[in-house]
Each structure stands twice: as C-alpha cells, then as structure tokens.
Amino acid sequence: MVTANELLGGVLAKRPVGATGVMSWITTIDHKRIGILYGVTGFIFFILGGIEALLMRLQLSSADAGIVSPEVYNQLFTMHGTTMIFLVVMPLGAAFFNFMIPLMIGARDVAFPRLNAFSYWMFLFGAILLNVSFLTGGAPNVGWFAYSPLTSDTYSIGQGVDFWILGLLVLGVSSMAAAFNFIVTIVNMRAPGMTMMKIPVFVWMTLIISFLLILAFPVITVAITLLLLDRLFGTVFFDTAAGANPLLWQHFFWAFGHPEVYILILPAMGIVSEILPVFSRKPLFGYTVVVFSGVLIGVMGWGVWSHHMFTVGLGPVANSAFALITMFIAVPTGIKIFNWIATMWGGSIRFTTPMLFSIGFIGMFVIGGLSGVMHAVAPSDTQQSDTYFVVAHLHYVLFGGSIFGLFAGIYHWWPKITGRLLNEFLGKVQFWLFFIGFNVTFFPMHFLGLDGMPRRIYTYSEGQGWEFWNVVSTVGVFIIGLSLFVFIQNVVRTLRHGEKAGNDPWDGRTLEWSIPSPPPEYNFAQIPTVTDRDAHWAAKYSEGPDGRPVPKVQGAAQEEVDTRNIHMPTPSYYPVLLAAGLTLIAGGLVSHLVVSVIGGILALFSIYSWALEPATDPDAHRDHGAY
C-alpha cells in the first residue's frame, strides 16, 4: 500500500505513537481527551472574556471615568461578546458533547475521530486568530453583530473587522465539522436497543443543536464572506452608495443569530435535564414532552429573528408577526421549566453543588425568559431597545442560563472525567458567591435600562442618576471573580487530593456511570444492550409496589473481556496540520499572501494524507491505558 507519506518521501513519521506527552495530546483523536482540551481552552477564554468585562465595569463604575479610552472600550465590548459566545459557551458545551455523548449512548468513540480532532484545532486556531488582532493594531470594534455599513472599509479603517470575519470563518468550520460528527454519532452509533426515544435528554439536545449549527452557520458564513469581499476585493454587497440595502446584513446576521441563541442555551437545558432526575431520584417528568419542546424550540427559533430588528422600521405587519411567534416560542420553553419543577416535586432531593447550580439555572433563566417576553411586545421593545435592559436580559439567559447550566455540568461530571470528586463545601461556597455576584451585577441593569442608559456607551456624565446602580453592578463583578477564585482553588486541590469517585458517585441514571472513572480509552469493555430509558438506573433498581425504587440483587460479576482485542482509531498528525493550513490561508489575507499560499499547500498535503491513511492503523498494537 502506498500512503501519501511514502509518495512524499516520508515527511512525517509513520503514525504518531505514545500515550503520554505533549505530542500525544496534539495528535489525539480520543473524544475524551478532545473534550478536556475544549473544556480547558473554553475556561481560559472565560477568564479572558471576564477580564474584558471587568475593565468595562471599572470604566462605568463612576461618571466620566477615564480608565480606558473610547477606542479601547469599543474593542472591549466587541471582543467580550464575541469571546463569550464563540470561545466560551460554545466550546464549553462542545466539551460535554465530546466527553459525554459516546459514553451516554454506549459507543467507543464518535463516528469520525479525526474530524473531531480537526474541529478542536480549528476552534483553537480561530480563537487565536481573533485575539491576535489585539496585538496588530486594534481588535474588532463594531459590536458582536457588526452592523453594516459601519463595517465597510469606509467607516472601519484598519484590520479589526477583517480579523473578526476571518476568525469567525475559521470558528464556523470548526463548529460545523463538530456538528456533522455529532449528528452521525447520535443517529448511527447508539448501543443496541437504544432507540431515539431512549437516549438521554442531553443527547437529544445535542442533536438539535447540531442541526441548528449546520443550518445556521452557512448563513453567517455567506454573510461574512460577502463582507470580506466588500472590504478586500471591491464588491458592493453592503455599499449603500451603490444601492445596497443596509438591513440585508441585519437579516442575514439574525437569521443566524437567533438560532445561535438556542445553540447557546440548549446544552444547559440538556445538562439540567440530566442532573435534576439524578438528585431527585425520580425519572425526568414528561421525557417525551421535554424532547419535543426542544425540537419545537429548534424549529421555531428560525422564525423569530426580526425581533432583534423591531426598531428598524419593518412595519406593523412584520413586527406583529415576529412579536407573535416570539411569544409562542415561550410556550415550549415554559413547558420545560414546568417539567423540571415537576421532576423535583415529591422527589428525595439532595442539595449537592450540581443540583444547586441546576436550580439556580431554572430561577435565573425564568427571569431572563420573562424579560425576553417583555421584548417580544414590539412597542415595549421600542422603549427598551439598545438600553441596559437588553444587556440585563441577555446576561440572565446567557450567564444565568448557559453558564449556570455549564457549571452544573462541570460539578456533575467532574468525577467521571477526573476520577475524583470536587469538594462539596467549596462548591457550595462558589455557588452562593456566584449566584449573589451574578444578581448584584446584572439585576441593577434592569433599572439602568428602564432609566434610559444606552448600551455600548463608554461613559456618562454626572447627574443622570445612573451612578449608584453602576457602582453596585461593578461590585458584583468582584463577587463573581471571587467565586471563580474559589472554583479554581477547588479544582487545584481536588485534582491531587480529592475524594476518589468510583464508577457511580451520584447514584446516576445514564450509561456513563456504569463504567470506571476516568473511563478507559475504549469506554466500554463490552458494548451494553439497552432496554430502558435511564439504562444504568434500570440495571440497578426495579420499581417496588409503592413506586419507589428497590435495589436489584446484583447478578454474577460480568465475565472478563479481553480488551486487547478492541481496535481503537489511531492518532493522526493530519487533523492539526489541516487546521493549521486552513487558518494560515485565512491569516494570509490579513498579513501577506505568501502565508496563504503556504497554508494552501499544507492544507492540500494534509487532506490527501488524511484520506489515504486508514482510520485504524492495522499495524498499531497499543496498550489501552487511561486516556
């Protein structure tokens, strides 16, 4: 057999070997390692985005403050939004998709392990490309939705917007590649007996998100490509002087942007739908309804985008239609909230840290959802549009919703990922600091917004009555910062000295709790056969006459399986090389064309090598260690 490597004279060693060291992480195709990479990278950007937020809050803590210049302030809010959405919430969600989906459906890996690695490296390189703009004379400064014609080369001189476009293009490829992978994995790799209506709700939500991703990202990809062509190659798509309609960008952006909102919140909804049943010792109330509410949100999410545009003058008919659909989408969301509450109702609840974060999620998301319904009323939105009321709303759903849900997931699955439990006391301290800090930061923004304080202003003059709540809000940021310090402390301590978790520390319900923590490379020594929803729970308990769970008498220990015969996919150089090549092509457009050419050659080499190497090297004999 001739491989591309041999054709090219064996540029690279035959196949990466070794299970430890930096190189093993760079060439890994193990979904668990990739999940960890996503999680760690996402958390680092969470700190970075938080520092950006802190600087903005310091600037706004008093009237006429001069901590950052207006130019820097514009860069800060643009990069804060872009970072938190694309580099924090999405990858932290992806961390759980990666680590948990194969475990939850009883699979040994995702359908395309190398594509999965490629997704991660595209994410990392795209994130770096976006942030390099800070060093090259100005980050993007046009807001995260980058309205035209502000972004044209007439009004946005410098390369900030180009970096924003190219960074998002690279990140978009990453997200789409991951979404294709998860759709195929979930549809095609379920354990025997696990029908679609037996998969955990988190897996369902991931499937819905993946469909939203592959359908929404092409829209933004086209929109930013057209913008890039305008800026670099002289087309006139968004040139109002040539007759372009400036609203077209807004339609394109929000046709992507609103599904994106559900891409950000559905992972958290999936996570709490897993956690609430575990700590209530009851199955999820109304599984089918929760699943179809998620599907309905995914579908209706496509019909509400113009509620971001109520004030641009689309006319009463369009505004009424979008107002109505927006109110309707609150119905499936409300259904979920009632189902979560009903899940806890009558259960034997344990108030562990993941449970506290889940309940916090429900409360905060209800507040954010209600202010969302207020925005849905178009006349009311006219009053609130572009004020801090909107800032309060979006943080209640994205921070109080998504981030709370993600932290619930971190505490819940940490023992599965690392084999050790996080400290519960520190966890609860973190939760309360986080909860209080969050509300102190963002609740006052409701008052500021209704009092007329516009968003995206770098300062305000004295005597407008905005000083007090702005100070309160800034104090809240420090409480959040303190809670994150407690979290990092918790992580550092327990990684070494934490209590050993064992397979199933929470008395869990889904398949990931049936295998060791951390899971072996091949996950399941023997692929399980599934007969029930909550497969692991059904293996442990049967239903007693009063409806309470009765422990089953454990049968004979499972027969030993010779795991040496399990063939796992072999690590590969090409995912990271292809990602580097494609990012260099993008990077060349903001530096020198030679960079693009080098990137193109690297990408071509990687594509052919990737296609010609077998996914599982027949010559590889590896011992299966922990990942």
Add this chain to the structure above:
Amino acid sequence: MAVTTHEPEHPTSTGLSHRKLLMWTFLGSECLFFGTLIANHMINRNQAELLNGVSPACVLDIPITSASTFVLLMSSVAMVLAVTASERGDMKQLRIWLFMTAVLGATFLGFQVYEFSAFVDEGLTIGTNLYGSTFFILTGFHGVHVTVGVIWILSMLAASYRRSDLVIGNPLNVDITGLYWHFVDVVWIVIFTVVYLVGAIGLNCTEVV
C-alpha cells in the same frame, strides 16, 4: 452491495454507513449556503438597473449557458455510470466514466471562464454594481464547487491506478463522490433557472445604458 470492503464497517443504528450519512448532512448544510447566496442575488439584482452600468439582459447569453448546462447534466449521467461500474467491480468502465465526468465538468468550467471574461469585456465586473457582485459571487462559488469535484474525481481516477482498493474494493467511496457531484449539478439547475431564465424575463437591453 455485496462486495467485500477494505475496512469492514461496524453495524450502525440506521444501517447506513457513517460516511454516507455525513455526506447527506453536509449537503443539507450546503443547501443553506447556496440558499443564502441565491436569496442575496434575488434581493439585489433589481437594484442593479437603477445604477450605473450594464443590464443583465445585455450580458446574459442564454443559448450558450444552456449548452454548458447540458454538458453539466451529462456529467451526472457519466457519474451514475461510474458508480454502477464500481459496484460491479468493473475497473475499465469505472475509469472511462470517471474520466468522462471530469472532462464534462472541466468543459462546464471552460464555459464559465468564457462567460466571465465576456461579461468583463462588456463592462460588468464584481465591483460594477450589485448585479455584478451577486452574479459573480453566486456563480463563482458554484464554479469553486465544480472545481473541487473535478479534482476529487481525478484523484479517484489516479487512485484507481495506485490504490485500486479505494475505488473497487470500496464502492462507497465512488458513491459518496457521486452524491456530491449530483448535488452540485442540482444546485446549478436552480441557479440556471433563477439567474438566467427567470432573471432575464421582462428585461430589455435597450432600456438601460
């Protein structure tokens, strides 16, 4: 397909192979990609006449584009024959039809190069007006897809000489190439209808310029 495959695939939940499912989801995503570009063209093309430059009616040459459309559709026929040849394990026929598909695809690209240069000669470039921008970018992105397809098919042809296991032992590889190729053809039928046939209705070259 009762042919032994090089890498036996594990049984899947749906019975479809992972890679075929991947290609279908990818094509679903591509629908939105081209859908956005086509919408962009339809929204913007009417603005063009108000402004400086060239009317679509003066530059569109429907007979020539009909010929190139016919060539592209025939390439889909050739692709079907290549797929069936690989399923039969008929290497000779497979090579012939892969080659024919690539030649027909390249011929279509030749038409496009001719068309683009003719438009530029008439004074319509990507920066002339909104019609120029949307026309060149929409058909250009389609052309990029055809180019990728031609390179892919030629790679399969080359592989049939060096790594015959990739094309004969594993008909799925040719099958997936075929899915992509047919999709690119179907998109062209939409573009041809919307941009050329519908796009020229009611326009008169003498009205503008």
